[in-house]
Each structure stands twice: as C-alpha cells, then as structure tokens.
Amino acid sequence: MLKLNAEIDALKGVGPALKTKLNNRGVRSIEDILFLLPNRYEDRTILYDIQNAPINEHVLIAGKIIESKILFYGRRSLFVKIQDDSAVLNLRFFYFSRSQLQQFKKNTHLICFGLLKSNGKKFEMIHPEYRFIESSKAFKLDDKLTPIYPSIEGIQTGRLRNLVGQALNIMRTSQPNEYLPEYILKEIKMPSLPEALTNLHQPPANLKHADINEAMRSYKERLSFEELLANYISLRQLKLLAANTTADSLQDGKNEVSQFVQTLNFQLTAAQKLVCKEILADLNKPQPMMRMLQGDVGSGKTVVAAIACLKTIANKKQAAIMAPTELLTEQHMESFSTWFAKLNINIVKLTGGQKKSIRENNLRQIEKGEANLIIGTHALFQEGVIFKDLALIIIDEQHRFGVNQRVALREKGSQSKKQPHQLIMTATPIPRTLAMAAYADLDSSIIDELPVGRKSVETLVIPNDKRPSVIERVNDACTKGQQAYWVCPLIDESELIKADAATDRYEYLKKIIKPLKIGLIHGRQKQAEKENTMRLFKEGKIDLLVATTVIEVGVNVPNASLMIIENAERMGLTQLHQLRGRVGRGNQKSHCILLYKKPLGSLAYDRLSILRETNDGFVIAQRDLELRGPGELLGTKQTGLPQYRIADLMRDAHLLPKVQKIAETLMHDFPNKTKKIIMRWSSDDQHYGKV
Ligand code: ADP
Numbered sequence: 017m018l019k020l021n022a023e024i025d026a027l028k029g030v031g032p033a034l035k036t037k038l039n040n041r042g043v044r045s046i047e048d049i050l051f052l053l054p055n056r057y058e059d060r061t062i063l064y065d066i067q068n069a070p071i072n073e074h075v076l077i078a079g080k081i082i083e084s085k086i087l088f089y090g091r092r093s094l095f096v097k098i099q100d101d102s103a104v105l106n107l108r109f110f111y112f113s114r115s116q117l118q119q120f121k122k123n124t125h126l127i128c129f130g131l132l133k134s135n136g137k138k139f140e141m142i143h144p145e146y147r148f149i150e151s152s153k154a155f156k157l158d159d160k161l162t163p164i165y166p167s168i169e170g171i172q173t174g175r176l177r178n179l180v181g182q183a184l185n186i187m188r189t190s191q192p193n194e195y196l197p198e199y200i201l202k203e204i205k206m207p208s209l210p211e212a213l214t215n216l217h218q219p220p221a222n223l224k225h226a227d228i229n230e231a232m233r234s235y236k237e238r239l240s241f242e243e244l245l246a247n248y249i250s251l252r253q254l255k256l257l258a259a260n261t262t263a264d265s266l267q268d269g270k271n272e273v274s275q276f277v278q279t280l281n282f283q284l285t286a287a288q289k290l291v292c293k294e295i296l297a298d299l300n301k302p303q304p305m306m307r308m309l310q311g312d313v314g315s316g317k318t319v320v321a322a323i324a325c326l327k328t329i330a331n332k333k334q335a336a337i338m339a340p341t342e343l344l345t346e347q348h349m350e351s352f353s354t355w356f357a358k359l360n361i362n363i364v365k366l367t368g369g370q371k372k373s374i375r376e377n378n379l380r381q382i383e384k385g386e387a388n389l390i391i392g393t394h395a396l397f398q399e400g401v402i403f404k405d406l407a408l409i410i411i412d413e414q415h416r417f418g419v420n421q422r423v424a425l426r427e428k429g430s431q432s433k434k435q436p437h438q439l440i441m442t443a444t445p446i447p448r449t450l451a452m453a454a455y456a457d458l459d460s461s462i463i464d465e466l467p468v469g470r471k472s473v474e475t476l477v478i479p480n481d482k483r484p485s486v487i488e489r490v491n492d493a494c495t496k497g498q499q500a501y502w503v504c505p506l507i508d509e510s511e512l513i514k515a516d517a518a519t520d521r522y523e524y525l526k527k528i529i530k531p532l533k534i535g536l537i538h539g540r541q542k543q544a545e546k547e548n549t550m551r552l553f554k555e556g557k558i559d560l561l562v563a564t565t566v567i568e569v570g571v572n573v574p575n576a577s578l579m580i581i582e583n584a585e586r587m588g589l590t591q592l593h594q595l596r597g598r599v600g601r602g603n604q605k606s607h608c609i610l611l612y613k614k615p616l617g618s619l620a621y622d623r624l625s626i627l628r629e630t631n632d633g634f635v636i637a638q639r640d641l642e643l644r645g646p647g648e649l650l651g652t653k654q655t656g657l658p659q660y661r662i663a664d665l666m667r668d669a670h671l672l673p674k675v676q677k678i679a680e681t682l683m684h685d686f687p688n689k690t691k692k693i694i695m696r697w698s699s700d701d702q703h704y705g706k707v
Pocket residue numbers: 282283284285288311312313314315316317318319443467468570572601
C-alpha cells in the first residue's frame with residue numbers, strides 16, 4: 017500500500033513532466049501536496065435563476081441557447097445568449113475556436129459558472145466555464161464547495177484536485193501523520209492535522225460559501241501553528257548546537273582595533289561603541305557568535321563590521337562579508353579598501369559576474385589563505401569556494417536571506433569541527449515579539465542613534481501630474497551642483513519590466529533636461545556597466561541617476577541630496593524608508609519627493625504621510641505593520657520577516673506564545689517528533705536535517 021512519504025509520481029497520472037513541475041514547487045512526497053492549500057472556494061452547490069442570482073459573484077446558471085454569433089465591433093468576441101425561466105444572460109468569449117463556435121447551437125442546453133455582471137437590465141458573464149447538458153433539469157449539483165488551487169504553471173486546478181483527492185485517501189488508510197500528542201492538541205485547542213487537511217481540501221457538505229473563511233480559520237491555524245513550531249524548534253536547536261560547538265577564540269588585535277578607530281575621520285557614536293563591545297566580547301569566546309545587528313539606514317553598521325573583521329584578521333584568520341547585490345559588494349570593496357589602505361590586508365572580491373580567470377585566481381587566494389578579507393554576494397558560499405581559515409562571517413542587509421541560507425552558511429565554515437562566528441546586519445527594524453520568533457537562534461544588538469550632524473530628510477508627497485515642476489526642481493538642484501536619484505515606477509516584480517520602465521524614464525528625462533548628465537542603472541545591466549555608472553555618480557560626473565529599486569539597499573553617495581520616487585503608493589513604507597536613506601548622508605539638507613498616482617484613497621495617503629512625519633525606521637515599521645491589513649498588496653517580503661508556506665507572522669502573531677511553549681515541551685519530551693515535524697516543513701531537508 018502507498019504511504020504518504022512515497023514520491024509524488026507514485027500517484028496516478030503523475031508522469032515525469034508533471035513531477036518536475038510539482039518538484040519545482042517544493043512538492044516531492046505525496047504528503048507535500050496536501051500542504052498546497054486552495055486559495056479560495058467556489059460554490060457550485062446552488063443553481064440560480066438568472067433574475068435572482070447575486071450580482072458580482074461567481075454563480076451557477078443553466079439555460080437554453082437562443083442565439084450565438086461573432087461580434088465584430090470593439091474587440092472580436094463570441095457572443096452566446098441563453099435563457100432560463102426568469103431572464104436572459106449574455107455570455108462573451110474573447111478567446112475561442114471554430115469548433116467552439118459550432119458547439120453553441122440554438123436550442124441546446126448548457127450549464128455555466130462564472131462571475132455575474134449586470135447593469136440593472138442586462139446580465140453578462142465573461143469567459144464562464146460551461147458544459148452542455150441534456151435539459152435544464154438533467155444534471156447533478158455538487159454537494160460541496162469546490163476548492164480552487166493556486167495556479168502552477170501548466171497544471172489545471174482540476175488536476176490538482178484529483179491528486180489531492182488521491183493523497184487524502186492515502187492519508188486516511190496509511191500511518192498517522194499527526195505528530196502532536198493528543199494532550200497537546202487539547203491544550204492548544206486545535207483540530208488534528210488529518211482533520212484540518214481533509215476539511216481544507218474537501219469542505220464539509222452544506223457549508224455556506226459566505227461562512228467558509230470563518231469555518232476554515234481554525235484548520236488553517238492548525239497548519240500555521242505547526243509550521244511556526246517547526247521553524248522555531250529548528251532555530252532553537254541551532255542555538256543549542258552553537259553552544260556546543262567550538263569557534264576560534266580571537267584574543268589578539270586590541271591595539272589594531274583602537275589604532276584603526278583613531279584613523280577614522282569621525283567619532284564612533286555611543287551606540288556604535290556599545291555594539292562593538294558586545295561583538296568583540298563574543299569573538300573572544302570559544303563558541304561561535306550568533307548575533308544580529310539592527311540599525312536604521314545610515315546608522316553606521318559598516319564600520320562596526322570593519323572593526324569585527326580587523327579583529328579577526330589580526331588573529332591571522334579570514335573574515336568574509338556577504339552582501340545581497342553586486343552593487344553593494346562593490347561599495348564595500350571601496351569602503352574597506354580605503355579604511356584598510358595602510359594596513360597589510362588583502363581584500364578579495366567574489367561575485368557571480370566575475371570572469372573565470374579572475375574568479376579562479378581569487379579562489380586560489382582564498383584557499384591558500386592569502387586572502388584575509390573576502391567580500392562578495394551569495395557566490396561566496398557556493399560550491400568550490402574553500403576557505404583556509406574562516407573565523408568570521410558577516411551578512412549585510414540580512415532581510416534578503418532566509419533561515420535555510422543561514423544554516424548553509426554555518427556549515428560552510430565548518431570544514432573542521434570549528435564554526436565561524438556570525439554577524440547578521442539588517443536595517444529593517446522588527447518589533448520585538450516577532451523578532452523573537454523569527455530569529456530565535458540569534459542574540460541581538462541595536463544601534464539606536466544616528467551619527468551627529470545627520471539632518472533628517474524632508475519628505476514631500478505629490479501627485480504625479482505635477483511631474484513637470486518636480487523635473488524643474490531636479491534641474492535646479494543639479495545645476496547648483498547637487499546630485500539626485502530618480503527611482504522608477506514599480507510596475508512589476510519582473511526585472512525585465514522594471515528595467516524597461518527605467519529605460520523609458522531615462523530616455524524621457526534625457527530629452528527634457530538636456531543640460532544634465534543623466535545615468536541609468538538597473539538590475540539587468542552587466543556588472544561592469546553598473547559599476548561604471550556608480551563610479552561616475554560617486555565622482556560627480558553624473559548629476560541625475562535614474563534607477564530601479566536596485567539601489568534600495570546600502571548605496572552610499574553623500575553628495576546626493578534629492579530623491580524622487582515614482583509610484584510610491586505601491587511600495588511598502590519600510591522599503592521607501594530604505595530608499596530614502598540613500599540621501600541625507602552628506603552635509604547639505606536633503607529632500608525626498610514621493611510621487612503618487614491619482615486617485616489615492618485617504619488611507620493610502622495617510623500611509624505615505626507617515627514618512628513625512630518621521631525619519632525613525634522603528635516607528636515607520638511599527639506603523640506600517642499596524643496599517644497593513646490582510647489582503648494588502650504588499651506581502652511579508654518587505655517587512656524583513658521570513659516567508660512561510662502557510663503561516664504569516666503578522667496574521668498569526670497571536671500564536672507565537674503558544675508556539676514557544678509547546679516547542680520547549682516537545683524538545684524536552686518528544687525529541688523524535690520534533691525531527692519529524694521539522695522534516696515535514698523544511699523546503700530543503702538537507703539543511704534542516706542536520707540540525
Ligand atoms: P548603514 O548602517 O546604513 O549601513 P553605513 O555604514 O553605510 O550605514 O554608514 C553611512 C555613512 O555614515 C557612511 O558614509 C559612514 O562612513 C558614515 N558613518 C558611520 N559612522 C559614523 C559616525 N559615527 N559619524 C559620522 N559618520 C559615520
């Protein structure tokens with residue numbers, strides 16, 4: 017008999033092609049497909065009269081065809097008129113084939129399902145699902161709501177429904193897949209896993225469509241709970257593991273560090289001094305440091321990283337810094353080269369875009385130990401990169417990296433029994449309770465002040481039909497020797513489309529403000545091109561830099577004092593704050609202009625106004641979270657919180673205290689079950705499996 021842990025292609029109808037598609041979505045075992053939840057449900061349990069059907073809802077209607085023809089005015093479409101005892105309904109298809117056209121014969125009966133629209137007199141459905149029937153009475157209605165699955169490329173929702181059905185049958189007959197002991201389920205007052213899964217995929221008969229979300233909530237929570245539990249336990253275990261692992265105790269380097277601090281052309285802030293002390297104390301210990309450093313944009317995290325690196329290198333060990341973009345890598349190369357210019361430190365860069373010969377040379381230096389400091393993107397931790405003696409890993413702008421990557425990193429340094437120290441830096445402020453759940457494996461340090469003399473960025477919120485006057489302002493500022501960023505509309509997540517939008521805007525601005533030197537930077541350019549543009553901008557040879565959000569993290573050009581952000585209404589406040597952090601870094605007063613597209617609702621306007629009122633990242637993050645309702649356009653992606661398959665840290669925050677409590681109980685009393693739970697929820701069991 018089939019078991020839930022069998023591979024997905026053991027199900028009927030899953031061949032190699034379908035298997036690959038499912039695998040790509042993280043569905044490997046039969047059980048995995050049960051965790052692919054429907055994103056909505058349709059009601060095909062009721063047949064409506066056309067006249068009495070609810071408008072603007074998906075409804076089932078049956079009728080007789082009284083007319084069908086092709087319409088040529090407007091967009092060419094197939095037009096089918098059906099009639100029941102109450103009224104007439106127009107069906108319209110914009111995509112149709114010749115054979116379809118012939119099927120819609122006068123006097124045949126059909127049943128259709130779709131979104132019903134009406135202007136009060138006429139009723140219409142665009143592209144309904146339909147099938148032909150014998151007569152308007154001769155068919156069987158569904159007795160349950162129909163689950164609709166998220167679209168997976170090339171897999172029809174009906175196909176998924178079938179596979180899930182098979183998997184549910186196997187669940188009912190094979191070994192139990194509930195890993196939470198009975199008494200714990202009682203304590204947390206939640207349904208069992210099989211019950212939750214069954215109901216989510218096959219809602220009970222007679223459940224009304226209007227009640228479905230409420231009815232499904234507890235089942236969904238049961239799954240969220242377990243996912244949060246799996247994540248929390250694996251993080252806790254990582255921390256326990258670290259306490260039992262050895263690291264290089266870095267004892268030398270006191271003088272080097274204090275001399276270095278003397279050479280800086282600024283004084284460290286009290287907050288920077290404090291976090292340095294915490295970090296240096298950790299590095300001194302024979303267990304690996306696992307620390308997160310939070311600090312608002314511009315608070316000066318990089319120099320703290322430099323101090324930690326210097327300490328490591330003074331102990332004759334290697335340090336590595338990983339940044340999320342090549343742009344940021346390049347900038348760190350520059351800062352560190354300048355800071356360490358007089359010290360005998362060999363800094364090596366490692367990115368994906370490097371030439372093979374350069375890369376090979378770098379790899380050799382890293383392996384031989386000739387490279388003291390290695391700065392790169394995630395290419396740093398790919399196969400083939402062998403460190404001679406890595407004692408410190410720093411991850412900059414952590415919000416782009418998930419738990420899995422954190423685990424992978426830790427393994428990377430541990431060719432021997434020792435592990436490198438780890439410092440994770442982020443500018444995304446996270447409310448404390450959430451941070452405890454999401455980063456249960458890390459200690460935390462916070463830089464809670466900006467360097468003295470920083471002027472806050474004055475922010476304006478302006479509709480985009482005022483763009484001409486904004487352009488004039490850019491022209492004025494740049495003519496007076498200032499520099500500016502123009503951040504392009506966020507039309508789409510696709511890099512290609514973003515790049516196109518930026519290119520269009522670039523061409524447009526170039527035409528309008530001829531005297532200015534305008535540069536363009538986006539994610540699809542070649543590395544060398546990006547670097548060159550950035551260098552020119554830094555040297556003041558470009559006045560206005562048109563960019564996509566690639567400049568969101570870390571870019572540091574102090575002379576830039578004006579930023580325009582288009583379609584600001586479509587971005588998260590935290591992201592806008594990050595972007596805005598690119599200006600206000602030098603000594604002149606800086607401005608940020610948020611352009612929005614009209615009409616803008618008052619709530620959306622108020623949201624943007626928060627940025628006008630404060631420059632404090634923590635306040636902004638908190639307000640952003642409060643205002644972010646369910647179904648909000650922006651997901652967790654921009655909050656700096658990790659993404660889950662089913663759970664949502666914001667929505668499920670109330671579960672966290674329970675999660676923490678049950679996690680401790682399970683780890684203590686049922687270590688075997690914790691393993692199984694973690695395996696079930698990990699997208700990459702290889703890594704979690706080692707925990
Ligand atoms: P972030 O925390 O956003 O990464 P950076 O490390 O890039 O910020 O620092 C922003 C700028 O502030 C850099 O030019 C840096 O050299 C400068 N800086 C850092 N610390 C101080 C300080 N204590 N006083 C003045 N300037 C500082």
